[in-house]
Amino acid sequence: MRLRLIGSAREDGAGRRREFERLARKYERDIFTAALRMTGDHADAEDVAQEALVKAYSAFDSFELGTNFRAWVLRIVTNTYINEFRRRRRTPEMTTWDLLPREELGNIARAEAEDDPELAVLESALDAEVEQALSEIPEVFREAVMLCDMHGMSYSEIAEALDIPIGTVRSRIARGRGLLQERLREYAQARGLI
Secondary structure, eight states: OOOOOOOOOOGGGHHHHHHHHHHHHHTHHHHHHHHHHHHSSHHHHHHHHHHHHHHHHHTGGGSOTTSOHHHHHHHHHHHHHHHHHHHHHHSOOOOOGGGSOHHHHHHHHHHHHHSOHHHHHHHHHHHHHHHHHHHHSOHHHHHHHIIIIITOOOHHHHHHHHTOOHHHHHHHHHHHHHHHHHHHHHHHHHTTOO
16 A cells, blocks of 8 residues: 655755655555554545544644654554544434435335334443543543454554553553543443443
């Protein structure tokens, strides 16, 4: 996979642009691999990686040359994925009935008849509460919990993606889960679930 880089900086920024391109090309495999681990889909990973590179290019003036570019850009990839995940959760996928084949319409009708409406309401409310609780915990803990529990990444993969030691990953996941548990316990008690 070859990532497209945005060009056309002013002449005085040409050196910075070349340095960004050099670093981006050096770490493009790491960028794409991290995006692929998070999304689990090749096309989505390309989109996340490309968007992250656009953001990194836009913010490259704030990057201090000589520091860890890989860690900096992988953090941008992670944040881009998290933001995309949130956006997709808030925006349901839409289609028109006319575009669905007739047999698909029959499958939808049967599935709706079999669904338990009470369970569907409970699940959507719980999903919204989990998402709300996730948004309330500090970002460093949220990143680690999401990468582990929602995307199935191993501790070593998370350590590599966030460029932190495995012990720090373990600590952040434990703290994040603890904070989530507190917030969700309040939710469950308020609704008489526990």
